[in-house]
Structure formats: structure tokens, C-alpha cells
Amino acid sequence: MQLGRLANGLASNNITFFHSELEMSAGIPCKLYKINENYQGIQEEHAHDYIQIWYVTKGQFKHCINNQQYMMVAGNLFVIPPYAVHRVEWNFGEVEIIGCEFLPDFINDRYGQLPLDKDFFDYAYLEQFLTTEDKVTPKITLTGTIDQKVSHILMEMLEEYSERRSYYELILKGNLLKLLSLIIREFRKDTVKDMGDKLDKYRPLINVAVDYIHNYYNEEIRLDHMCKITMLSKTYFCDLFKYFTGKTLTDYLLDLRIKKSTELLLQPGLTITEVCFKVGFNDLTYFSRIFKKHTGLSPSYYKKYAMKSS
Secondary structure, eight states: OOHHHHHHHHHHTEEEEOOOHHHHSSSSSSSEEETTTTTTTTSSSESSSSSEEEEEEEEEEEEETTTTEEETTTTTTEOTTOOOOOOEEOSSSSSSEEEEEOOGGGGGGGGGGSSTTTTTTTTHHHHHSSOOGGOOOOOOEEEHHHHHHHHHHHHHHHHHHHHTTHHHHHHHHHHHHHHHHHHHHHHHHHHHHHHHHHOOOOHHHHHHHHHHHHHHHOOOOHHHHHHHTTTTOOHHHHHHHHHSSSOOOOHHHHHHHHHHHHHHHOOTOOOHHHHHHHTTOOOOOHHHHHHHOOOOOOOHHHHHHHHHHO
């Protein structure tokens, strides 16, 4: 039902659709091949019901998806999910590509069961790639050791698929899992770096918030006011504050107030009640409970112990 609807929709938009039943004839839902500039496959917009990995070993070509063009060169690869519309452009001279195509149920036959169960272990291998074309990572760059590992795995898979010796299906599956793991690792490394670059521009704003808290911790500090002085939305401020400090605003403020209270309790001229209000607590019972939770001691015991040891 789902396949028919998607395939018919693609056909109605003059997009060629490739079906795994015709493309994978080896008796397993997986296919390996090598292509070059003489490749006679379609270069118009197309889609397929399987996942496609192309790894460039030589030359260059253009990969077009989601109305964007990406120049693919040696050491680049892409992973295209089922039903994503894309195309390639040649005419750049010598080129060599290793292709790997497979259905999700080659990883685990439970992928064929709908709704998709995300709790089983093997889902992690494909979660990154079972997405819509507007969220596809159109190009991943491999370098150094990781590039050598990916090249070696794909060459071994290609050899196993071509020779089809005993248990080649298991070797293909094992290598495919390793290949996907390496690709996911590289993808997430790039994603974390990009996210870090984007978040770093907000560091000065969070520094403003932290400075404000340290200057006015003994007063009422509200989230609304923190968002106002940093010019951030509540959701974004909370996410960024936790990212940079490792704590929520409430936890950070409580930790700071307790730290300041331990310093003030060392002063013999201050009572516990005075310390409570000086650090921004307006309720002695609440202060005593939070203090003991953080230090393991009551304020009175801490003050007595600290005074004797000074």
C-alpha cells in the first residue's frame, strides 16, 4: 500500500522509480557494484525503494538533491534513503564509484514490520538515514584512516558479492554494519563540530547571564529577566545555559547560594537566619533543607563544626 502510493506519486511527476525486486537479483536484499564514466544508468531525477551508498574512489561528479548541487570527489560518499528524489551529473572526465544498495530488512527483518519499532538494537544503524530528502546529508567527506577503512570494507564487500562463496551473505551483512557504523561516527563528528561552532557565538550572552547571577544571587532572579538581558527566548536560553554550564538556571543558582552560605557561616557575627536571607533564601526551613541536601549537614551543625575548626 505505502510502496504503491509513493511509487505512483513519483511516476506522476516524471521521476523514474527503481524497485528492489528488479534491481536486486542475487537472492538477498543487497547489491554491490563498481561504475565509471561510461556508466549508462539514468542521470535524470529518480528514486528507489532501497538505501543507496555511493563512495567515490576516483574523479568527480555532481550530486543533485533537494534543489542543491554538490561536487563529489575522491573520498566523498553519500547515503540516500528510500524514495528520496535525486540525480547525478557526469561530464567531468575519469570517475570511479563503488555502489552499495540494500533494503533495511537486510540489517534486521523487523524493519519490514510497521509501525517501525525504534527500541531494538539494530535500529541505531539506520536511524540516521531513514529520513526525508530535505534532511539528507548529501555529502560526507572521509580522510586519512577512516577513508582507508571505508574503501577496504567496500572493496571486500564487492569481492564477496561478485564471487558469492559460502556464507557471503553473512560477510556482507557484517561488513555493512561496520560500514554504517563508521559513516555514522563521521557524520556525528561533523554535526557536533558544526553545532559547537554555531553555539560558540552565544557564549558571550551566557557569560552575561552568569555574571549577573554572581552579582545578584542574593536577590530574586527570574527566568523572564534572564531572557530579557540576553535577548533569548525561554527555550533557547534554557538549552544554551545548560549546554555551557552543565546545569539548569535553578540548579546553578542554588549551588551558588549554598556555596556563598558556607562562606558566610564561617563568620561568627552572623546568625543562620541572617545568612539565609543574605544569600537569597526567604524561607529558613527551605534553606536548611537545601543546605543539608547539598552538604550533608544542617546549617547549625556546619556552623558549629566550622567555628571549632577555625
